[in-house]
Amino acid sequence: MTFRLAALALAAAALLLVQPVQAQKAESADFVVALVNSEPITNSEVRAAIQRVTAQIKASGQPLPAVDEIRQGVLERLISDRAQLQLATETGVRIDDAAVDMAEQNLARQNQMDVDGLRKRMRKDGIQPDELRKQLRDQLTLTRLREREVDARVRISDQDVDRALAEQQAANTDPFAQEINLAQLLVAVPEKADANLTSQLQAQAQALLVRLRSGEDFAALVKQYSDADRSKAGEFGLRRADRYPPSFVQATQKVAVGAVSELVRSGAGFHILKVLERRAPSALAKSVQQTRARHILLRTSPELSAFAASAKLAALRQSIVSGKTDFAAAARDNSQDGSAAQGGDLGWANPGMFVPEFEEVMNQLKEGEISQPTVTRFGVHLIQLTDRRKVELSVREVREQVRNQLREARLDEAFASWARDVRERAYVELREPPQ
Template identity: 40%
Template structure:
């Protein structure tokens, strides 16, 4: 999920143009506070940068921007929530090391069909520095890890839940492209607040079904959801990934339809079905292979490991048993007892560098020594087969959908609790500047 999200984000971010502000004015802007968040602040300069990015993002998605005052509110709310979450990440010890950040930068560059020098040049042309981009990316990854950590503590999926889920969801083979609009409810909301939120949601639905209103624009203007400034775009989702009250309604909707107002603990929701499609069967090419692993350490260098494996490979080619050599020499003790056998390997189950070498081999061939993050290997491919793993895939997907369903609700509730427990003082209007 992470890089799919970042791919959309970088496209919008690269549209941002640096605002032309005189140096003396810029220095003055840095001292202006637009929000106090616990012991931290949001500066006007940060707000202006985020506002520019939001306008570019909406334009890139061809979504009409909300009225200026509502756009400013959405952007400031997003910055406040970002501050609260980063503070929570700091308290929880969530960190992003430089190696992870380097890999993420390379991945985003590849997603934009650029090498690192070209990516750096593209950022500079758009008024961004690599250091500034890395810091934005670090924040994105930090929040992803924080959410995962918080949800791991709140969500548990049992085998019995998966069984029940698979028996109940007849629509599991259908995927929906959705937009979402949320009118949030505060915790322990009064009957008056609940009715007011319901009336607002019903009013928005009347605007949508009247034929003139655009869902993406209304979401960007009025939604309290995390995807508001993306026009409420949720991408492709299966019914099982959504709260049960929502999942049961999707089968009746056609592309272009808007759901009734739906109530969950986090508030009142509207969904629009942009498109729907049948999920394909999951057929993969599996490889039966075996390997010998030599790990490096203070005593065994890379050169030593490579030399040993080259000698072992030559012995196999000369007629000795691969299995016996694996039992005697491999540092992968689990496979060594099986003569180095890895069984039938499904794509994605091995380290990427191992899988790349293995996939290039013809049945019967033995690789040259190569390195993965686990050490140095030689691998031999026995055979390949096409395997229909649809049922296994569906069960794995069911577990993911159940988790996604729970996360959708739990994350909204967790963020709401984080916000309600914080001290936040909005001061944007006092600045008299946009």
């Protein structure tokens, strides 16, 4: 299941709800600006949405578009969302109260307050709790509908992955990611050589370079003059460029296969390098920062609300932080997750393996730090970060990463196409303001 759309929808809901913007109440002069399948969109709805969007744009530091442009974009978004919500109702998409409770808890956590504090803040901004919950329910409904309708349209084949890898590999011009085989002829410079001796040895190396460029055999001159290993005619063997000294890679970066470099000065002396072979990366070597965490999960239910679960975990957290309780023992005794038997240990995880609301909190933790109670669609968690490491991905993991990247890109395209289709199927009547 793809959670990208869910994260975007909930993030959008949060942005719309937490900006310090006074909600527009219906006035006596309010009027209908559009009908979507006979359901009205009022001028007050458009004005409130314009105010929210304007506040968001200002907060982001971006220049404000013209007022008419903002109004047109807002009205189109309201029409599109209304048509999708109607489709959700027709096709049986339902969001239960527990899911709305969880979304409300999550929104409160994002704003570093409890639900009561969030509701007080919303009332101050003119949004009543029922209105807040309706907006959250609508956002969850849209997310559920989009996941069901759009995800099914996106399929990534092995051939798609092969093509993407080939394109990435062809575009990879990093010289240190290539494989190269160099051979060297070294004119050594003693550690305590004075300037005069160093100059003489440099002249000797330069003379050898001239002879090589006039056509003399590299292997023969190595055997006769090189102060380095002369076996295999000074050849290092094919290896990734990052296993050579950076000065060698830089000196040979633009040297054709079969040609020799300019003199390269190192602590050992003066090197002449011949490029014997150069290959593009045989595989895309990618590294990723993995995270290891453990958690305690309490699943919400009619018997255990998100608020009660958060209170219980807050008390557990205090006991763990004070040293009275061990995290692993608390997980074994309390967690309602399959990881409980392992003390809540979730093992090493790549980015994107957890749902966004969990991963966002986890990524902000320092090693050993324990989060505040965190609400996700699975329940309420205490999260402790135990370790981080950087590892190189296997071929299978690289392919899976590329598959996910392709899927994300195609999801955006598929969603845009689907949203246009839903909008076009809806009956929309735009109305002029009353005179």
